Amino acid sequence: MRGLGRYALAAYSVIALVFLFIPIAYTVAFSFNDSRRSNIVWRGFTLDNWTSVCQAQGVCEAFGNSILIGVVATVLATAMGTAIAIALVRYRFRFRAATTLLLFLPMATPEVVLGAGLAAEFLTAGVPKGIGTIILAHTMFCISFVVVTVRARVAGLDPALEEAGRDLYASPSQVWWRVTFPLLLPGIVAAAMLSFALSFDDFIITNFNSGAETTFPKYIYTAAARGIPAEANVIASAVFLLALVIVVTAQLGRAARKRRMARS
Amino acid sequence: MAFGAFLQAPAPGVAAAADPAPRRRSKVALLLLLPGVLYLAVFFLAPLVSLVMTSFQEPVEFGDIGQYQTAFRWENYLAVVETYAPHIFRSFSYAALATALALVFSYPLAYFIGVKLRQAPFLQSLALVLVVAPFFISFLLRTLAWKQMFADEGWLVGALQTVQLLPDGAHLTGTPFSVVFGLTYNFIPFMTLPIYASLERLDLRYLEAADDLYAKRSTAFWRITIPLSLPGIVSGTLLTFIPAAGDYINASRDFLGSTETAMVGNVIEANFLVLQNYPAAASLSILLMAAILVLVSAYVVRSGTKDLL
Numbered sequence: 001m002r003g004l005g006r007y008a009l010a011a012y013s014v015i016a017l018v019f020l021f022i023p024i025a026y027t028v029a030f031s032f033n034d035s036r037r038s039n040i041v042w043r044g045f046t047l048d049n050w051t052s053v054c055q056a057q058g059v060c061e062a063f064g065n066s067i068l069i070g071v072v073a074t075v076l077a078t079a080m081g082t083a084i085a086i087a088l089v090r091y092r093f094r095f096r097a098a099t100t101l102l103l104f105l106p107m108a109t110p111e112v113v114l115g116a117g118l119a120a121e122f123l124t125a126g127v128p129k130g131i132g133t134i135i136l137a138h139t140m141f142c143i144s145f146v147v148v149t150v151r152a153r154v155a156g157l158d159p160a161l162e163e164a165g166r167d168l169y170a171s172p173s174q175v176w177w178r179v180t181f182p183l184l185l186p187g188i189v190a191a192a193m194l195s196f197a198l199s200f201d202d203f204i205i206t207n208f209n210s211g212a213e214t215t216f217p218k219y220i221y222t223a224a225a226r227g228i229p230a231e232a233n234v235i236a237s238a239v240f241l242l243a244l245v246i247v248v249t250a251q252l253g254r255a256a257r258k259r260r261m262a263r264s
Numbered sequence: 265m266a267f268g269a270f271l272q273a274p275a276p277g278v279a280a281a282a283d284p285a286p287r288r289r290s291k292v293a294l295l296l297l298l299p300g301v302l303y304l305a306v307f308f309l310a311p312l313v314s315l316v317m318t319s320f321q322e323p324v325e326f327g328d329i330g331q332y333q334t335a336f337r338w339e340n341y342l343a344v345v346e347t348y349a350p351h352i353f354r355s356f357s358y359a360a361l362a363t364a365l366a367l368v369f370s371y372p373l374a375y376f377i378g379v380k381l382r383q384a385p386f387l388q389s390l391a392l393v394l395v396v397a398p399f400f401i402s403f404l405l406r407t408l409a410w411k412q413m414f415a416d417e418g419w420l421v422g423a424l425q426t427v428q429l430l431p432d433g434a435h436l437t438g439t440p441f442s443v444v445f446g447l448t449y450n451f452i453p454f455m456t457l458p459i460y461a462s463l464e465r466l467d468l469r470y471l472e473a474a475d476d477l478y479a480k481r482s483t484a485f486w487r488i489t490i491p492l493s494l495p496g497i498v499s500g501t502l503l504t505f506i507p508a509a510g511d512y513i514n515a516s517r518d519f520l521g522s523t524e525t526a527m528v529g530n531v532i533e534a535n536f537l538v539l540q541n542y543p544a545a546a547s548l549s550i551l552l553m554a555a556i557l558v559l560v561s562a563y564v565v566r567s568g569t570k571d572l573l
Contacts, residue, residue: 009372009375009376009380010376010380012372012373012376013372013373013376013377013391016369016372016373017373017391017394017395020394020395020397020398020449020452020453021394021397021398022409022413023398023401023405023406023407023409023410023413023449024397024398024401024406026409026412026413027401027402027405027406027409028401030409040412040415079299080299080300080303081300083295083296083297083299083300084296084297084300084301086296087292087293087296087297090293091290091292091293091296092293093293093294093297099297099301102301102304102305102308102309103304105308106304106308108502108506108556108557108560109506109553109556110506110507110509110510110511110529110552110553110556111507111510111511112510112511112512112528112529112532112533112549112552113315113510113549113550113552113553114308114311116315116532116536116545116546116549117308117311117312117314117315117549118307118311119536120311120314120315120317120318120542120546121307121310121311121314123318123542124314124317124318136307137307139303139307140303140304140307140308143300143303143304147300197399197400201399201402201403203403203404203513204510204511204512204513204529207533207537208533208536208537216402217402217403217404220402220404220405220408221404221513221518224404224408224518224519225518228405228408232405233405236401236402236405237401239400239401239402240397240400240401243400244393244397244400247393247396247400248393251389251390251392251393252386252389254389255385255386255388255389258385259385262385
């Protein structure tokens with residue numbers, strides 16, 4: 001009975017993982033569809049969509065905008081978020097509870113409220129919407145996620161290592177660049193990747209603050225009514241494969257470390 | 265989309281406890297905090313204030329569409345509740361249903377990955393990658409993929425009609441079913457990852473002790489495994505419920521919904537971006553946020569988990 005139960009759980013998990021994968025497989029498969037105008041019915045295999053991605057009007061421009069916005073918002077959010085994470089772990093200060101709440105609230109607020117709020121503010125202040133307002137919006141919602149991610153890394157950092165650096169007459173900036181920063185780097189990189197992913201795939205907040213500018217998700221949303229060109233599937237599939245390679249490499253390293261630790 | 269946080273960090277419930285006691289008081293702290301805190305004040309808090317102000321505005325007399333002036337028209341709230349009560353109700357019931365379904369779907373999967381696969385780090389990593397894989401491909405395209413699979417001329421509708429599960433002429437897309445399905449699917453990883461994070465640390469010796477004391481396996485599950493994974497369940501349900509209640513992609517006409525499934529997010533979008541009825545969009549946003557904050561605090565207090573960040 002026990003054995004059977006274990007196999008049932010394993011079988012369920014495999015089916016569940018396959019289920020999660022269905023729309024991904026669908027999207028990748030339809031990037032190879034010989035679709036011509038509407039990419040809804042399968043009409044045969046072709047590589048044309050992959051070799052001439054930018055043929056669909058506006059899709060590459062939207063993709064370029066998304067990359068630009070993602071990179072700038074990630075740099076800004078990672079810098080500010082990392083600083084906050086260090087302050088939260090290392091220092092005592094007044095209004096600590098208020099700061100924590102301020103960081104938690106954006107994650108607990110529905111995106112539609114964040115988007116409408118910023119749009120109302122830009123409207124009142126007379127700020128024209130465009131790439132700039134999208135970057136401002138994305139940086140805002142990425143900060144909290146950076147803090148959560150980096151904070152764990154700072155908490156796990158042994159302060160004795162920095163003390164050792166100071167004992168050996170390293171200047172504060174040397175301690176930061178030679179000891180603290182390299183040790184925090186994996187956490188900072190993870191936070192930056194998370195920020196970029198959040199920014200790149202965001203639609204709801206973008207839609208409220210983009211004006212006439214298009215990002216990749218907004219392009220898909222607008223095109224959804226008349227049919228998504230296969231070129232959009234190509235871009236999404238290429239991004240997917242790239243992200244998968246990065247994460248699989250990172251996870252393989254993690255598994256290897258875990259095994260080494262288990263052995264020793 | 266908080267997968268990085270959950271793979272890297274301890275479960276959100278215990279993250280704060282892991283911090284060593286902060287030691288120093290210094291001006292450096294202020295310098296580190298200031299840019300980010302100011303940024304959030306300007307681009308998170310100020311917009312909320314601006315939303316509250318907008319929600320009380322009144323139309324400019326003889327003005328164009330979309331022209332409003334500062335006022336204290338609290339009746340705006342009455343008007344939106346009267347007009348959009350079904351949408352508000354729908355948002356919360358769809359979100360609650362999707363959260364419950366995602367929990368039922370995710371718990372066994374998270375248990376398998378976090379407990380049963382402990383002996384196989386490679387398979388465990390692979391399974392985790394598969395759970396987060398949907399995040400790497402556009403949310404909108406995934407939702408559209410389901411729409412196309414559920415289409416009237418698709419094989420699924422045909423198959424269901426052949427076995428008489430679906431009456432002839434009935435649809436799958438544009439129904440509450442497809443919207444709740446889409447919400448559930450899209451937020452499953454948000455549920456699975458935090459539950460996995462708490463189950464991964466579950467000390468199996470507690471279960472052995474229960475077994476030694478002649479507890480039935482079901483008793484051990486309900487009295488040990490579930491309580492110890494509660495922080496993960498709480499984070500998972502919040503990470504699913506909050507975005508699901510405000511979502512307007514799944515319920516949108518061009519995706520899995522129809523006008524009969526419109527949720528509060530759809531109405532906020534339409535009022536803000538199409539009808540330019542900013543006060544209506546703003547008062548709905550404030551109501552949505554207030555309702556979510558009340559529900560979330562009640563839930564967090566009841567479940568006894570305090571630190572979420």
